[in-house]
Amino acid sequence: MFLMNQWYAAALPRELTEKPIGRTICGQAIVMYRTASGQVVALDDRCPHRYAPLSAGTCRGEIIQCAYHGIEFDPSGACARIPHQATIPQKMRVRAYPLVERWGFAWIWMGDAALADPTRIPPYEWFDSPDWKSFYRYYHVPANYELCADNLLDLSHTPYIHAATIGTPDMDKFPLETWTDGDRVLSRRVMTDVIPGPFVAQWGNFAGKIDRVTNCEWRPACNIAVELFYEDKTNNITLRLTNPLTPETERTTHIWFAWSRNFGSNDESYVERFEQQSSSVQDEDNRLLELQQAVVDRGDPLPTVAIAADTALLAARRTVQRLLREEEATARKATA
């Protein structure tokens, strides 16, 4: 069960070309591509004729042509041509999904298209600012999207998993403040006089201990932005981690990932090292997420036991449950 009336990051703009790609979003197989005129299109990835996936087909001009029998569909999902016949059956159409490029991601709306309001795409304005240097990456992670969200919503894991990269060992002396604002879940931790992780020391040229502030914002369905501020007496740096998480299936997740920095240079060697370092941090998480999902997959019936650090992730899960109930209620009204 996924929230449907939400914007989900579905692709990086550079992936959307005249060569269609197939990707499963919230359990639905979707084909995405960019037409000759530049329009980005998302359709159900299945020719209604006989099961061939449209992602095996070809975009020609504004239409996509099925690889098997050459049936053509326009960006609205309407059939434009069936070879060998003049008439087109009414049912020969595929569902089209709103798809919008913003902030370096292409966002898809999986629910009622009439409700798809692009102003509800999370306002990640820093991607438009010259102050920030961003790089984007995509991870396919074999774990449920809520497990992936837990990881970002409770950073108390960083001294353990990320000890060798960005973890601050004595983090647990400092309380986490958590609150909600509408559908958002927010949290903040202020730390003083702590040891920075090895990567952080290098990025900020920090010789000794530092002060840190961590701010985290979660928006439904599952878009998480983390601001990491580090400073000592002579210098300060900020990292922004933008992570729209998109369920593929109940047990796999598309992790979209952009790290934006207000420090360092654009030299190729600097960029290369920074991207390698950032990715290695995510790799450390992904390894654990996969292990967690394996435990879930073996059908272990024991309940989880909550700890104090879970406040934000529990608030996010409660919000998802409430929004799911609201979607259900709306659907019931629509069919009543």
Add this chain to the structure above:
Amino acid sequence: MFLMNQWYAAALPRELTEKPIGRTICGQAIVMYRTASGQVVALDDRCPHRYAPLSAGTCRGEIIQCAYHGIEFDPSGACARIPHQATIPQKMRVRAYPLVERWGFAWIWMGDAALADPTRIPPYEWFDSPDWKSFYRYYHVPANYELCADNLLDLSHTPYIHAATIGTPDMDKFPLETWTDGDRVLSRRVMTDVIPGPFVAQWGNFAGKIDRVTNCEWRPACNIAVELFYEDKTNNITLRLTNPLTPETERTTHIWFAWSRNFGSNDESYVERFEQQSSSVQDEDNRLLELQQAVVDRGDPLPTVAIAADTALLAARRTVQRLLREEEATARKATA
């Protein structure tokens, strides 16, 4: 659910030696081999003692000996010897299936052996004629056998999938005539002044446009023979594609494949190139079939939408449904 009282191609004769092979036919695990006297044998591939597959065993003379405890069975499936004991329990026997070599295939009868009439094996007489040069190949395809049959029963896909090999681009100007004759489904398309596919132009030494006639015959359970006639003012050639399709499981198929030609030479280099080209055409189909099955496997609930080109394949599916009902009725009478 498969038709049982039918002959299915189960092996190429060269596969049947004293070394048993295991193969699943219509969901049943079968062991096949050739005895010392030359008899070809098909038995259930499971020793009744304790689950060992007989295909791991050894054919010695006329018997097959289980690899595990040395229990022996004769070609009728009767147990001939149990080591360490003199008596043989009545239940120590395996089911034997009629197996007949004809036209370069070994045909198995999966249903009531009393009804197994070898004259009902499809009459593919061209394999006995010196006018035709044939070569045989086998493909294991991860797709339901009806999807595989659809591919051969509706050649309107050739301009798309086979554009680079044997497709005729302007095929859709010419109507397909479809009719039935008893349990057979027949179809025919006559095309004039069309561009031949690149391979066809080369095989027939066609410099420009050609005329074509395509004849297709389907026989239950799923045996398809296609005759492809091509000619221009100076030359004509014919290809015969013989494709007995045999279900392995509900989602996998044994595609048996023989291409017979009345042109070209027997030179090794000619034969090698021709076989490579023919196989590449089937590879183009197999790729699509696998993608279709993947769509079926994801459990997409949408119905298919028929088009005009589906006439022959729908007639074949109706015939299979009727024959399944007839087999059921016969089975009910037998147990009544």
Add this chain to the structure above:
Amino acid sequence: MFLMNQWYAAALPRELTEKPIGRTICGQAIVMYRTASGQVVALDDRCPHRYAPLSAGTCRGEIIQCAYHGIEFDPSGACARIPHQATIPQKMRVRAYPLVERWGFAWIWMGDAALADPTRIPPYEWFDSPDWKSFYRYYHVPANYELCADNLLDLSHTPYIHAATIGTPDMDKFPLETWTDGDRVLSRRVMTDVIPGPFVAQWGNFAGKIDRVTNCEWRPACNIAVELFYEDKTNNITLRLTNPLTPETERTTHIWFAWSRNFGSNDESYVERFEQQSSSVQDEDNRLLELQQAVVDRGDPLPTVAIAADTALLAARRTVQRLLREEEATARKATA
């Protein structure tokens, strides 16, 4: 369904270090390790907090620390520390399993810990005697543990599977005597003037025919010890095969394996060849066991047909069924 109130071999002592290992025993995921003080520990392999497997964690001193959020557990399974908070919820604990090192194996008790009596570990005293040179190996076999046990309880397969290694061709002239003693199943075969298998001839320097005695003991849940005695006029040798079999899942088994010999030398080249030969015998069995399980997996509904050689394995299966009923009855009483 597995017997729970039994000792199962779970690891080789050399596997138990400060680096935890995860292993599934009777369907339960277990983490095992050795603490700084040398205690061997077995716990449920799942942090109660949020599914992370403890086997991804680290043993520090006497505690194991979860890799994800650093929660710590002592050898009793009690939580020793939760970072970021002072109190520990009662439910934050994992189940601990008795784990005892004996005879070169570490034995786990999967059932009621109150009943775990180490004197019930099978008395394999030869591992303590200087007369025997033993080597240990572990096999993960994709077959149900009862199929694996059948293999050792009925050695009438050796002339077939092990013809090239240790099989005696004319074994079936000699009867197998089978009897029970409490929960044990015992069998014995005395053979005279038989051809030794090629490996046996080499180990014992046997030029011609030999006499043999085979003794086999099965103890629940599934611990099998086989004594193989071979002699001619000038020499005799004995091999002891100790095989505790431990179910991993219903369709996979941990085969623990120790071969002890009272002959040969400790020279590196001798040992290397002997171990290679012994292992190749087990490889011959494992290949067959995997094929049997594949037949079981395909859901073949036919019953098995017993033969005379099955006496011991049927007695063992009956004993398991009886003990399962006794465990069930005890469990019912406990909850009544």
